[in-house]
Amino acid sequence: MKNNIVVLSGGxxxxxxxxxxxxxxxxxxxxVIGNTxxxxxxxGLHVSPDLDIVIYxxxxxxxxxxxxxxxxxxxxxxxxxxxxGNDAWFQLGDQDLATxxxxxxxxxxxxxxxxxxxxxxRHFDLKIKLLPMSNQPVRTVIKTSQRxxxxxxxxxxxxxxxEVRDIIYQGAEKAKPVSGILxxxxxxxxxxxxxxxxxxxxxxxxxxxxxxxxxxTSPAKIAAISPIIGGKTIKGPAAKMMQEMGMEPSAFxxxxxxRDFVDVMIIDEQDKNELKAIEKLGIKVGVTxxxxxxxxxxxHLAQAVLAYIDA
Amino acid sequence: MKNNIVVLSGGxxxxxxxxxxxxxxxxxxxxVIGNTxxxxxxxGLHVSPDLDIVIYxxxxxxxxxxxxxxxxxxxxxxxxxxxxGNDAWFQLGDQDLATxxxxxxxxxxxxxxxxxxxxxxRHFDLKIKLLPMSNQPVRTVIKTSQRxxxxxxxxxxxxxxxEVRDIIYQGAEKAKPVSGILxxxxxxxxxxxxxxxxxxxxxxxxxxxxxxxxxxTSPAKIAAISPIIGGKTIKGPAAKMMQEMGMEPSAFxxxxxxRDFVDVMIIDEQDKNELKAIEKLGIKVGVTxxxxxxxxxxxHLAQAVLAYIDA
Numbered sequence: 336m337k338n339n340i341v342v343l344s345g346g347x348x349x350x351x352x353x354x355x356x357x358x359x360x361x362x363x364x365x366x367v368i369g370n371t372x373x374x375x376x377x378x379g380l381h382v383s384p385d386l387d388i389v390i391y392x393x394x395x396x397x398x399x400x401x402x403x404x405x406x407x408x409x410x411x412x413x414x415x416x417x418x419x420g421n422d423a424w425f426q427l428g429d430q431d432l433a434t435x436x437x438x439x440x441x442x443x444x445x446x447x448x449x450x451x452x453x454x455x456x457r458h459f460d461l462k463i464k465l466l467p468m469s470n471q472p473v474r475t476v477i478k479t480s481q482r483x484x485x486x487x488x489x490x491x492x493x494x495x496x497x498e499v500r501d502i503i504y505q506g507a508e509k510a511k512p513v514s515g516i517l518x519x520x521x522x523x524x525x526x527x528x529x530x531x532x533x534x535x536x537x538x539x540x541x542x543x544x545x546x547x548x549x550x551x552t553s554p555a556k557i558a559a560i561s562p563i564i565g566g567k568t569i570k571g572p573a574a575k576m577m578q579e580m581g582m583e584p585s586a587f588x589x590x591x592x593x594r595d596f597v598d599v600m601i602i603d604e605q606d607k608n609e610l611k612a613i614e615k616l617g618i619k620v621g622v623t624x625x626x627x628x629x630x631x632x633x634x635h636l637a638q639a640v641l642a643y644i645d646a
Numbered sequence: 647m648k649n650n651i652v653v654l655s656g657g658x659x660x661x662x663x664x665x666x667x668x669x670x671x672x673x674x675x676x677x678v679i680g681n682t683x684x685x686x687x688x689x690g691l692h693v694s695p696d697l698d699i700v701i702y703x704x705x706x707x708x709x710x711x712x713x714x715x716x717x718x719x720x721x722x723x724x725x726x727x728x729x730x731g732n733d734a735w736f737q738l739g740d741q742d743l744a745t746x747x748x749x750x751x752x753x754x755x756x757x758x759x760x761x762x763x764x765x766x767x768r769h770f771d772l773k774i775k776l777l778p779m780s781n782q783p784v785r786t787v788i789k790t791s792q793r794x795x796x797x798x799x800x801x802x803x804x805x806x807x808x809e810v811r812d813i814i815y816q817g818a819e820k821a822k823p824v825s826g827i828l829x830x831x832x833x834x835x836x837x838x839x840x841x842x843x844x845x846x847x848x849x850x851x852x853x854x855x856x857x858x859x860x861x862x863t864s865p866a867k868i869a870a871i872s873p874i875i876g877g878k879t880i881k882g883p884a885a886k887m888m889q890e891m892g893m894e895p896s897a898f899x900x901x902x903x904x905r906d907f908v909d910v911m912i913i914d915e916q917d918k919n920e921l922k923a924i925e926k927l928g929i930k931v932g933v934t935x936x937x938x939x940x941x942x943x944x945x946h947l948a949q950a951v952l953a954y955i956d957a
Contacts, residue, residue: 379754411740413744416748419744419748419766429726432723432747433725433729433730436689436723436727436747437732440689444690458731
């Protein structure tokens with residue numbers, strides 16, 4: 336396991352980075368630790384959005400425009416579920432539903448989420464190892480000025496319009512990392528924090544007991560890619576959430592959040608003026624183009640990150 | 647409740663008869679007791695084929711050719727479930743799946759099958775009362791020369807080719823009729839046994855403790871329509887099964903099976919030579935066209951049955 340590149344990943348940003356990484360590193364050497372804090376039950380079906388985004392993206396079947404779900408998807412079941420009086424705000428396509436039905440069925444039969452995830456990864460002919468952060472339920476909930484809602488409700492239903500007062504990782508204190516994760520982090524060749532939401536994707540992974548310490552004590556070099564570029568996020572509400580949580584919505588803010596364990600912070604060329612401030616935190620900085628538009632720019636980013644780790 | 651026409655029904659034959667009955671009697675006066683012995687879990691979803699056939703047929707959305715499922719159905723989820731390694735012999739369409747997802751979810755939330763069924767009936771704008779025979783699981787299993795299989799496996803997967811040695815209503819001895827059924831049978835204006843499989847549709851309903859006795863002691867007149875016409879069944883394996891179980895595969899054989907409670911046996915014109923033999927069992931006989939080709943012949947059969955009951 337000494338040759339593993341371990342990636343901590345959330346949804347779309349993480350998956351796109353991994354598309355580059357598999358061009359640079361054999362899939363067999365990649366271990367992805369996926370966020371399951373956004374998991375939710377819809378219509379009694381267990382949906383693991385971030386795990387599925389990684390699988391669908393690497394399998395080349397993802398709807399690239401929206402970043403999740405199948406491309407060329409239909410919604411016949413969903414339309415009928417809506418007619419039957421179910422909420423319609425979380426749209427699940429017909430092919431996507433097969434994943435959730437299959438997962439829910441296997442979980443019901445007593446398999447763990449990591450076993451089910453592994454089975455799905457194999458079914459989609461991927462060679463990476465994809466580990467949910469935990470087999471116990473951890474739910475990222477958002478405290479707004481008015482109420483406490485799930486991340487999906489905050490993000491998908493309410494389009495991230497509520498003001499975030501706090502982020503709570505429900506169940507985290509009782510959860511355990513999936514068996515083997517701490518060892519994998521310890522023996523990794525390198526650890527990469529994908530350009531995912533620090534608060535609700537990576538933060539949730541870090542909330543699992545033992546995870547933060549494993550990163551701090553791992554002999555492996557740890558690089559993090561800032562998901563904030565020019566004060567904004569490419570996708571998702573990271574910048575807005577960071578600001579509302581009192582953090583600076585910048586590459587520097589991300590570096591501060593990861594300062595306990597990160598060795599190299601990868602920032603976009605647009606943000607090179609933040610280089611010195613980040614270095615003052617005792618963190619090395621790699622500057623490159625971090626905007627992933629196509630296969631080539633994704634591969635370039637992965638190679639640049641690996642080069643900065645080796646430097 | 648004194649005005650109820652109560653119908654004991656299986657799948658396609660029962661549903662087609664009900665299509666005629668709702669032309670003759672207001673839906674509000676019809677109570678259907680549906681067979682749930684063919685219920686099965688597919689991919690963790692609770693499927694109630696006979697209840698759904700009744701609902702879809704009366705709602706006018708059934709695939710009339712095959713007699714079950716939605717018309718103009720697609721199979722995107724199913725195709726993907728198959729790719730994920732699931733059995734493909736029980737094909738569930740995308741719209742149909744919504745029913746099963748919805749039902750499974752409500753059952754998981756603690757609702758009873760009768761509550762869920764009632765909700766589905768209302769969603770499809772029907773006014774009949776559709777009662778599953780029991781809220782407890784009863785499974786019709788077929789003992790063949792080689793093994794014991796579920797009815798769906800016998801019928802759908804193996805196309806009814808195995809020789810039937812015995813039929814077992816698993817769980818029946820512990821099951822209770824859905825609350826109110828025995829009273830409804832007692833106070834009914836009339837009771838009709840639909841032209842369904844006597845052994846695996848009606849027989850399963852009769853296997854629920856108290857059901858047979860309620861029919862025997864009900865003051866209501868009871869009519870049964872033979873599903874066997876000229877020694878054959880229009881749809882399904884009833885004739886073959888009856889023969890293999892040592893019964894005569896004829897209207898007379900059906901009458902014998904129901905002789906404990908039936909007052910009027912409705913047989914097809916093709917079978918009028920069996921009239922006297924059935925009358926010798928102490929059962930009145932009504933002869934009419936029982937082949938239901940279209941809306942008109944369905945209505946005609948319902949009217950004929952009601953007329954024979956009133957005679």
